[in-house]
Amino acid sequence: MSTIPLLASQLVVTTIFNSIESLGFSNIAGKVFSGEQAEARQEANLKVNTKKFYARGLKSLEQQDLYGAIKNFTATINLNPQFAPAYNDRGLARYKLGYKQSAIEDLTTAIELNPYRAKYYSNRGFMLTRLKDYTAAIADYNSALLLKPNLAQAYFNRGSIRLQMENSLAALADFEAAIRLDRDLAKAYFNRGVTRYKLREVQGAFEDFQKAAGLFKQQGRMDYYQDALAKLRQLCY
Incomplete structure (x- = not known):
């Protein structure tokens, strides 16, 4: 039976592959895969913990435990600084405690992270109204209504x-x-x-x-x- 000659390029590739095996790198693909799995597990755990602290914050907010709410929303943000809802809700808790400037800063961050949520603009507009910054408040309500034109409360405000x-x-x-x-x-x-x-x-x-x-x-x-x-x-x- 005749043999099929190997091209020079094929010889190079074959030699390299065999050399890697002989040096003990045969499990390199498995090691990379294991690293990806670990990263995926870490990301999954991060999501679980983020949801856990955020849910606790919402429960505290509902029970009017405002300091507890702020603590849990802050923990959520520490775990995931890109989680816009936690900034929104921490802002609400801070506003209720009278920390109006920091509340507005939280709402501003929420808007920067997700500029497509009408309620963030509406909430900041409400706070700005209480600070008598009427021009900025109207601008926020305009943005809210552009995103969600059926907000009766935004029209009222x-x-x-x-x-x-x-x-x-x-x-x-x-x-x-x-x-x-x-x-x-x-x-x-x-x-x-x-x-x-x-x-x-x-x-x-x-x-x-x-x-x-x-x-x-x-x-x-x-x-x-x-x-x-x-x-x-x-x-x-």
Whole structure:
């Protein structure tokens, strides 16, 4: 039987492969694979621990254990500095404790890590409103609504800022958008009533205060219900 001659290039490759085996490198592929497996296990453990601390933080936040929430969200961030939700929720906990500047910094980081989550902009907009940085707050609500146009609360909040800034027509448009999206948003009717009164639409204002009063009573929010009744009495005299 005739033999097939090896080409020079084939001889070189064969020689190299055999030499490696003779030097004891035959298990090199297995060692690399084992390293990849270890890395995969480490990454899996990191994900598990990240979720564990984040879940603890959410539970603490729900139970109003704000310091515990911050501790767990910080642990989450230490494990995975790219985990945007932990910054958002730590920011909420910090804000509730009065650490407003650090709360805004957390929300800013969350936005930098994931600029496509509407709630991050909405949350920062809320905080900026409380700091009376109305221009920046409106910009955040604009971003939130571009990403998610069906956020009734974002329209309401932006409208409330515009009402504060005496931009009544823009405020009216926002409150109407909020009501279209959520027919039970009592505060939107109340604020639209205030806006209509400013625009001398007295009948419309009266109807809005009536609607707001009914919804507040139905929802058990008696302090707001009394405010709506007070507005109605003012319009009657």
